[in-house]
Amino acid sequence: MTFATRLNQAIARTGSVTCVGLDPRQASLPAPIRDAVSSNHPEAWAAAYTQFCCEIIDVVRDLVPCVKPQAAFFEQLGPAGMVSLGQVIAHAAESGLIVVTDGKRNDIGTTATAYADAYLGSPEHPSPWRSDSLTVSPYLGRDSIEPFVDACDERGGGIFVLVKTSNPGGGFLQDLEANEKTIYGHVADLITQLNATRLDGDGYGPIGAVVGATYPEQLAELRAAMPHSILLVPGFGAQGGTAEDVKAAMDSQGRGAIVNSSRGIIFAHARPDLAQKYGDAKWHDAVRAATIEMNEQLKFVG
Numbered sequence: 305m306t307f308a309t310r311l312n313q314a315i316a317r318t319g320s321v322t323c324v325g326l327d328p329r330q331a332s333l334p335a336p337i338r339d340a341v342s343s344n345h346p347e348a349w350a351a352a353y354t355q356f357c358c359e360i361i362d363v364v365r366d367l368v369p370c371v372k373p374q375a376a377f378f379e380q381l382g383p384a385g386m387v388s389l390g391q392v393i394a395h396a397a398e399s400g401l402i403v404v405t406d407g408k409r410n411d412i413g414t415t416a417t418a419y420a421d422a423y424l425g426s427p428e429h430p431s432p433w434r435s436d437s438l439t440v441s442p443y444l445g446r447d448s449i450e451p452f453v454d455a456c457d458e459r460g461g462g463i464f465v466l467v468k469t470s471n472p473g474g475g476f477l478q479d480l481e482a483n484e485k486t487i488y489g490h491v492a493d494l495i496t497q498l499n500a501t502r503l504d505g506d507g508y509g510p511i512g513a514v515v516g517a518t519y520p521e522q523l524a525e526l527r528a529a530m531p532h533s534i535l536l537v538p539g540f541g542a543q544g545g546t547a548e549d550v551k552a553a554m555d556s557q558g559r560g561a562i563v564n565s566s567r568g569i570i571f572a573h574a575r576p577d578l579a580q581k582y583g584d585a586k587w588h589d590a591v592r593a594a595t596i597e598m599n600e601q602l603k604f605v606g
């Protein structure tokens with residue numbers, strides 16, 4: 305089964321387009337986990353990250369189709385953090401969740417192949433990291449994307465190419481015009497071309513796109529420009545994106561997009577609106593409540 309089919313089926317099965325972002329941070333961990341860290345060694349923090357993320361997975365696995373571990377927060381701990389990342393991805397995969405590894409990788413073609421081999425797979429053809437999909441930078445051009453597409457064809461994985469990112473400075477390059485079109489528009493066209501011969505029964509291909517919730521006008525424009533791409537929409541919650549802002553990302557059946565929230569869910573115990581009710585002691589309940597709340601906010605269809 306292709307990546308797009310698996311993801312859309314998971315959306316239909318859970319009735320959710322929420323993607324829970326796994327971005328562990330030492331200072332924000334709930335007290336029961338943070339206080340149990342016995343030394344300041346990376347190994348000790350990495351064990352805490354594994355416990356925290358795996359417990360989040362256990363809390364949300366019946367509520368959402370996917371999770372998105374952010375590689376940076378694990379890499380920050382060095383080799384021990386990479387071991388933790390592997391454990392977290394494996395636990396998510398074994399829990400039946402689709403894993404989007406957020407690494408924003410890419411390089412010249414031969415090196416891109418190595419990244420693709422590392423992260424793209426499916427239950428039938430698992431990747432070494434057990435990840436289904438990867439975020440990918442388009443900056444090196446078409447020949448750097450193609451090795452990922454080949455891996456998607458061979459192993460049923462998927463990619464999410466950065467098109468219009470959620471950060472305030474993304475427009476510095478992405479919004480520039482060349483040949484009467486924005487740079488993000490050119491990236492969208494490339495994605496649409498590459499997907500055209502790879503569509504599943506619902507009309508989706510393996511090449512998805514990252515488009516930020518913080519740019520709702522461009523989100524609507526890019527939904528139309530990339531009808532065959534599943535959109536990964538970060539920027540919901542902590543960065544200010546709202547349900548209204550992301551509505552345009554979904555297709556008429558409420559699928560075709562996943563909306564990520566990291567801090568707003570995993571650190572919900574400390575959110576001003578939830579801290580009093582839950583706090584550190586009931587952090588699992590806060591994660592579940594925040595996930596259910598996001599699911600409800602994003603139920604546009606059905």
Ligand SMILES: O=c1ccn([C@@H]2O[C@H](COP(=O)(O)O)[C@@H](O)[C@H]2O)c(=O)[nH]1
Nearest residue numbers: 374469470471538539542543565566567
């Ligand atoms: O354009 C982008 C691409 C990726 N991200 C990543 O998503 C999460 C967002 O975290 P929040 O806590 O929900 O703000 C994080 O891992 C980013 O690196 C993004 O925000 N924007």
